[in-house]
Amino acid sequence: MNSFKTKKQILDFITHAILLAVAVTCIFPVFWMLSSSLKTQEEIFTKMTLLPEVWQWSNYVDAFVKAEFGMYFLNSVIYTVVGVSAIVLITSMAAYGFARLEFWGKNFLFYLLISTLLIPIPGVFVPLYLLLKKLALLDTRTGLLLCYISGALAFGLFLLRSFFEDLPKEIEEAALIDGCSRFGIYWRIALPLAKPAIATLVILQCLAIWNEFLLALVVLQDKAKMPIQRGLMVFQGTFITDYPLLMAGLTIATIPIVIIYLLMQKHIVKGIAAGALKG
Amino acid sequence: MFRGRFFLFVQVFFCCLFLTVAGCGKKESSKNDESAVKVWHWMTDRQAAFEKLADQYYKETGVKVIFETYAPTDVYKNKITAAASGQLLPDIFNPLSDKRELASYIKAGFIENLNDEMNKGWKDVFFEKSLVQNMFEKNNEWGVEPGYYGVPLDVSSLMIYYNKDLFAKAGLDPNKPPKTWNEFIEAGKKLRAAGIQPFVSGFGEAWLVGSLASSYQWNLFGKQGILDTIQGKITYTDPRWIKIFELFNEMKENKMFASGIVTMINKDAERTFATGKAAMALNGSWGVNVYKSMNPSLQYGIMYPPSLPDAKYPLLVFGGDGSSMFVNAMSPKKDKAIAFLKWFTQREQQSFLAKETLNIPSNKESAQDLPEILKEFSKSIDQTFENLPMIESWQVTNYINTNLQSVIIGEKTPKQAAEEVQAEKERQMKVEK
Numbered sequence: 001m002n003s004f005k006t007k008k009q010i011l012d013f014i015t016h017a018i019l020l021a022v023a024v025t026c027i028f029p030v031f032w033m034l035s036s037s038l039k040t041q042e043e044i045f046t047k048m049t050l051l052p053e054v055w056q057w058s059n060y061v062d063a064f065v066k067a068e069f070g071m072y073f074l075n076s077v078i079y080t081v082v083g084v085s086a087i088v089l090i091t092s093m094a095a096y097g098f099a100r101l102e103f104w105g106k107n108f109l110f111y112l113l114i115s116t117l118l119i120p121i122p123g124v125f126v127p128l129y130l131l132l133k134k135l136a137l138l139d140t141r142t143g144l145l146l147c148y149i150s151g152a153l154a155f156g157l158f159l160l161r162s163f164f165e166d167l168p169k170e171i172e173e174a175a176l177i178d179g180c181s182r183f184g185i186y187w188r189i190a191l192p193l194a195k196p197a198i199a200t201l202v203i204l205q206c207l208a209i210w211n212e213f214l215l216a217l218v219v220l221q222d223k224a225k226m227p228i229q230r231g232l233m234v235f236q237g238t239f240i241t242d243y244p245l246l247m248a249g250l251t252i253a254t255i256p257i258v259i260i261y262l263l264m265q266k267h268i269v270k271g272i273a274a275g276a277l278k279g
Numbered sequence: 280m281f282r283g284r285f286f287l288f289v290q291v292f293f294c295c296l297f298l299t300v301a302g303c304g305k306k307e308s309s310k311n312d313e314s315a316v317k318v319w320h321w322m323t324d325r326q327a328a329f330e331k332l333a334d335q336y337y338k339e340t341g342v343k344v345i346f347e348t349y350a351p352t353d354v355y356k357n358k359i360t361a362a363a364s365g366q367l368l369p370d371i372f373n374p375l376s377d378k379r380e381l382a383s384y385i386k387a388g389f390i391e392n393l394n395d396e397m398n399k400g401w402k403d404v405f406f407e408k409s410l411v412q413n414m415f416e417k418n419n420e421w422g423v424e425p426g427y428y429g430v431p432l433d434v435s436s437l438m439i440y441y442n443k444d445l446f447a448k449a450g451l452d453p454n455k456p457p458k459t460w461n462e463f464i465e466a467g468k469k470l471r472a473a474g475i476q477p478f479v480s481g482f483g484e485a486w487l488v489g490s491l492a493s494s495y496q497w498n499l500f501g502k503q504g505i506l507d508t509i510q511g512k513i514t515y516t517d518p519r520w521i522k523i524f525e526l527f528n529e530m531k532e533n534k535m536f537a538s539g540i541v542t543m544i545n546k547d548a549e550r551t552f553a554t555g556k557a558a559m560a561l562n563g564s565w566g567v568n569v570y571k572s573m574n575p576s577l578q579y580g581i582m583y584p585p586s587l588p589d590a591k592y593p594l595l596v597f598g599g600d601g602s603s604m605f606v607n608a609m610s611p612k613k614d615k616a617i618a619f620l621k622w623f624t625q626r627e628q629q630s631f632l633a634k635e636t637l638n639i640p641s642n643k644e645s646a647q648d649l650p651e652i653l654k655e656f657s658k659s660i661d662q663t664f665e666n667l668p669m670i671e672s673w674q675v676t677n678y679i680n681t682n683l684q685s686v687i688i689g690e691k692t693p694k695q696a697a698e699e700v701q702a703e704k705e706r707q708m709k710v711e712k
Contacts, residue, residue, distance in 0.1 A: 128361075
């Protein structure tokens with residue numbers, strides 16, 4: 001019994017040590033970001049200290065002012081809120097359709113849509129640019145939002161379809177007998193039950209849109225419409241990167257996404273497991 | 280019940296918000312000043328300086344100029360490519376391409392030939408070498424109409440920086456950097472003996488290792504020899520080419536390279552030099568600004584790559600044009616754009632830009648207003664590579680660079696490396712035929 005206990009303790013110790021090492025490697029870049037955001041440029045390069053000698057709080061004010069974060073922040077909030085809402089609405093309806101409705105070419109269409117996940121964004125810059133130009137949507141918020149929404153549809157479908165397929169059909173049949181319409185079942189039964197998967201989709205898409213930069217830079221020209229990542233670009237010159245201000249800017253840009261993650265984290269593991277494993 | 284209504288309300292709210300934002304699209308576009316000259320640049324750290332000059336130009340002439348900077352460079356390049364496809368290029372831009380690609384932009388009608396304007400005296404304000412890189416000579420291999428196409432904003436060159444304190448520590452004279460190859464190797468030995476890494480550069484970025492090799496190509500072959508090599512009249516197994524590979528091997532044998540140099544990007548190499556972890560660094564004139572930002576107290580000087588004792592030709596260095604701008608030939612505002620660039624490249628504006636960005640201005644008169652170290656760099660502009668009417672295929676250039684890296688890590692002997700490059704050259708010549 002004792003030897004079993006000792007073995008278990010050793011195993012626990014090793015497991016915890018490994019987990020601790022992994023946690024430290026994950027946390028260290030964040031710590032470095034916070035620490036560097038309070039140092040001077042010279043200190044970052046010449047003194048390898050964990051904490052700043054003199055805490056440069058003014059870096060945050062400088063970063064906010066220089067990068068014009070106020071304007072970019074609002075744009076990013078609009079892109080994220082509108083984009084994610086539209087993605088959730090459209091993909092949940094489409095995924096429910098693919099999960100429950102029978103129509104000709106259903107699987108072919110589904111896999112065709114899913115296959116768009118394989119196309120890298122830089123590969124579609126030119127055709128997308130031309131398409132937006134023809135639609136007179138170049139350099140407009142709408143154009144960028146449509147790109148974000150269409151780009152996320154495949155992933156949303158993939159995640160939600162398997163979740164809807166797994167819901168017990170009996171509940172829906174009971175609702176049908178009670179006179180509920182197909183849309184009513186989707187709206188009143190399927191959607192509320194899919195909350196964990198939707199929470200996952202929301203957080204992942206929030207992250208994707210909030211951090212997106214390449215597409216915005218290609219589609220938009222007017223600085224006033226650019227997202228927050230454009231602000232960070234100011235500190236990354238061709239030859240010189242202003243690390244203290246860049247790190248301060250990154251910290252500012254990270255805060256909203258961390259808050260969203262903390263608010264929704266309990267649903268995420270459930271959602272990812274449900275969507276990915278059965279998909 | 281309440282939750283269901285709330286959920287419905289949230290969805291409707293966001294749909295309305297979406298439609299509202301969607302509706303804003305056209306109105307926002309119309310806010311842009313259509314009469315303004317638009318410039319797309321990739322150096323975000325120059326945005327403030329550009330805007331100050333644009334404001335000054337507006338006050339002087341009433342013409343508005345809008346600078347939009349996009350970084351990193353690959354994103355900027357993507358944006359240019361996409362805009363060219365949609366014929367939506369700004370009035371002034373740079374395709375950030377090699378000469379072959381630049382030629383395709385010109386032939387597609389995207390870039391204005393500035394020959395007439397330049398020949399009216401405009402070209403006289405520039406360092407000659409800054410113009411030739413974006414100039415096409417008669418009978419060039421791309422079939423482009425001869426003339427000047429680019430307007431240089433600054434110039435640069437690639438030299439070897441050396442740390443004066445580390446030189447002194449190793450018993451070397453900090454005011455007499457090595458001038459010949461043998462002195463260079465001897466200095467490396469002394470530095471290594473003193474526990475100092477002698478030489479660093481971002482050789483993980485193949486162009487840097489290739490640039491140093493090209494300096495010795497000019498040194499050993501001269502212009503005609505290089506052209507003969509491109510045309511296949513001189514092979515890469517020529518003893519002089521093997522000698523070039525041997526130079527890198529000699530540096531390796533004498534432990535001159537900093538550890539990990541072959542995988543090092545230039546930003547890491549800059550940090551290594553700025554923090555005193557290597558005594559010499561091959562880097563461009565932009566390094567002055569970089570080192571100042573990383574370590575303002577760094578004491579350094581610059582020197583040419585050491586020339587070879589048996590070389591018949593002068594040793595030239597990589598450089599010339601730093602960043603140039605091109606006028607959109609399809610723009611209805613191209614005259615305004617040219618007028619702005621003329622003003623932009625005058626001495627006062629160039630001196631301001633040089634002071635703000637610590638780069639060498641393209642206007643040679645402004646170079647007199649530079650800090651001492653940049654003045655030294657500016658003297659090297661005349662020693663940069665000459666313009667060639669043809670260039671080596673990128674496949675062969677890649678082979679040269681990767682084989683140089685192989686020699687540095689001891690994977691290949693100089694002879695093997697030269698033979699591999701020659702084999703690739705023969706393959707490419709067959710493809711061309």
